[in-house]
Amino acid sequence: MVKINPEKITLDEEMSKRNLDKSSVTLLEEVKTKGKVWRDLSKKWGVENPDPPWKITLEATCDVLSEVSCALPGVERRWEEDELTDEHYKDVPFPERQLLALAHSMIRRGLIDEDDLKRRMQEVDKRLNMVE
Amino acid sequence: MSKNHKAAPMVDEVSEFEILELAVRELAIEKGLFTQEDHNAWTDYMHTLSPIPAARLVAKAWLDPEYKKLCIEDGVKASLEVGIDWINQMPTKFGTPSDYCNLRVMADTPTLKHVVVCTLCSCYPRPILGQSPEWYRTPNYRRRLVRWPRQVLAEFGMQLSEEVEVRVVDSNQKTRYIVMPERPKGTEGWTEDQLTEIVTRDCLIGTALPKPGKTANDKRYVRPAVNPYGH
Numbered sequence: 001m002v003k004i005n006p007e008k009i010t011l012d013e014e015m016s017k018r019n020l021d022k023s024s025v026t027l028l029e030e031v032k033t034k035g036k037v038w039r040d041l042s043k044k045w046g047v048e049n050p051d052p053p054w055k056i057t058l059e060a061t062c063d064v065l066s067e068v069s070c071a072l073p074g075v076e077r078r079w080e081e082d083e084l085t086d087e088h089y090k091d092v093p094f095p096e097r098q099l100l101a102l103a104h105s106m107i108r109r110g111l112i113d114e115d116d117l118k119r120r121m122q123e124v125d126k127r128l129n130m131v132e
Numbered sequence: 133m134s135k136n137h138k139a140a141p142m143v144d145e146v147s148e149f150e151i152l153e154l155a156v157r158e159l160a161i162e163k164g165l166f167t168q169e170d171h172n173a174w175t176d177y178m179h180t181l182s183p184i185p186a187a188r189l190v191a192k193a194w195l196d197p198e199y200k201k202l203c204i205e206d207g208v209k210a211s212l213e214v215g216i217d218w219i220n221q222m223p224t225k226f227g228t229p230s231d232y233c234n235l236r237v238m239a240d241t242p243t244l245k246h247v248v249v250c251t252l253c254s255c256y257p258r259p260i261l262g263q264s265p266e267w268y269r270t271p272n273y274r275r276r277l278v279r280w281p282r283q284v285l286a287e288f289g290m291q292l293s294e295e296v297e298v299r300v301v302d303s304n305q306k307t308r309y310i311v312m313p314e315r316p317k318g319t320e321g322w323t324e325d326q327l328t329e330i331v332t333r334d335c336l337i338g339t340a341l342p343k344p345g346k347t348a349n350d351k352r353y354v355r356p357a358v359n360p361y362g363h
Binding site for chain 2: 030031034035036037038041042044045046047052053054056057058059060061063064065067068069071074075078079082094096099100102103106111112116117120121123124125128129
C-alpha cells in the first residue's frame with residue numbers, strides 16, 4: 001500500500017499559489033515557432049546522438065544558477081518549468097522546452113532582460129553563422 | 133588515416149535553440165550570476181556522469197554479500213568502491229543540494245520490488261546514475277507512479293504478481309535512491325564486467341528488470357499529464 005506524503009500535498013498547494021508571471025514572452029514564442037528542434041535536425045543530417053550538443057551546457061547553466069549564485073534554486077526552476085511547459089511549451093520536445101522554460105523564468109525573475117536577450121541572440125547568430 | 137575513413141555525420145546548421153542557449157549563458161556571465169570558470173567546472177563534471185558506476189555497484193554486490201551489506205547500510209561509502217565520491221567530486225567539493233550526499237540502495241527481494249520517483253521535481257542520483265531520462269522528469273510519471281505503481285510498472289513491461297509488494301521511494305533534496313534488483317537467472321558464473329552490462333539505467337530506477345542479453349534501455353513514449361500543473 002503506497003501512502004501519499006501529506007507534506008508533499010501541502011507543497012503542491014504552495015506551488016500553485018506562487019505568483020510567477022506566466023504570460024508569454026514574445027521572443028521565446030518566436031524561437032518556439034521558428035526554431036528547429038534537435039529531433040528533426042538529427043534526422044535530417046543522419047546524426048545518431050539523441051541529445052543536442054548544447055544540452056550539457058544547458059544543464060551546467062541550470063546547476064551554476066542554483067549551486068553557485070543561488071539566483072534560481074533548482075527546485076523552483078523545475079516547478080516553473082512544469083508550469084510554463086503546461087502553459088506555453090507542451091508541444092516542444094525535450095530538452096528544447098527545458099531551455100525555453102529556463103529563459104522564461106530568468107526573464108520573468110528579472111535576471112536577464114528580454115531586449116538584451118534579443119540583441120545577444122542576433123550577435124550570437126551572426127557569430128555562429130560567420131563563414132570566414 | 134585510411135582512405136575509406138568517413139567522418140561521422142554532423143548537423144551542419146545552427147538552430148535558434150543553440151543560439152538561445154549560448155545567448156542566455158553569455159548574458160548570465162555578464163550579469164555576474166556566475167563566471168565562465170564556474171560554468172566550465174560544471175560542464176566538465178557533467179561529462180563525467182553516467183549510469184555505469186551504479187551498474188557496477190549492483191554487479192559487485194551480487195558477487196559479494198559483504199559488499200551488498202555495505203551498500204544497504206551506507207550507500208555513500210559503498211560508492212567509493214566504484215569510484216564515486218559524493219562529497220569531494222563535486223565542483224563545490226562539499227556536495228550540493230541538487231546532488232545531496234545521502235544515497236540509499238534499495239535491495240529488491242523475491243517479494244519486494246522498489247521503484248524510484250521524485251514527486252516534487254526530478255531529484256535523481258546524478259553522481260552515480262548520470263542524467264535522468266526525459267520520462268522521469270514528467271508530471272505524468274511523477275504523479276501516477278505514487279498512485280498506481282503496479283499499473284505504471286506494467287506500462288514499462290513489468291507484470292508483477294500480487295504476492296510482490298511494490299514500494300515507491302520518493303527522492304528529495306536530502307536523499308537519493310537507486311534500486312538493487314535481484315540477480316537474474318542465467319547469469320551463474322558471470323564476471324563483474326558481464327553483470328555490469330545488464331544492469332541498465334532503468335533497472336536502477338526500478339522500472340525494468342535485468343535480463344541476460346539485454347544491455348540497453350527501451351525507448352519510452354513520453355505522455356503529457358492528464359491534469360495539468362496546479363489542478
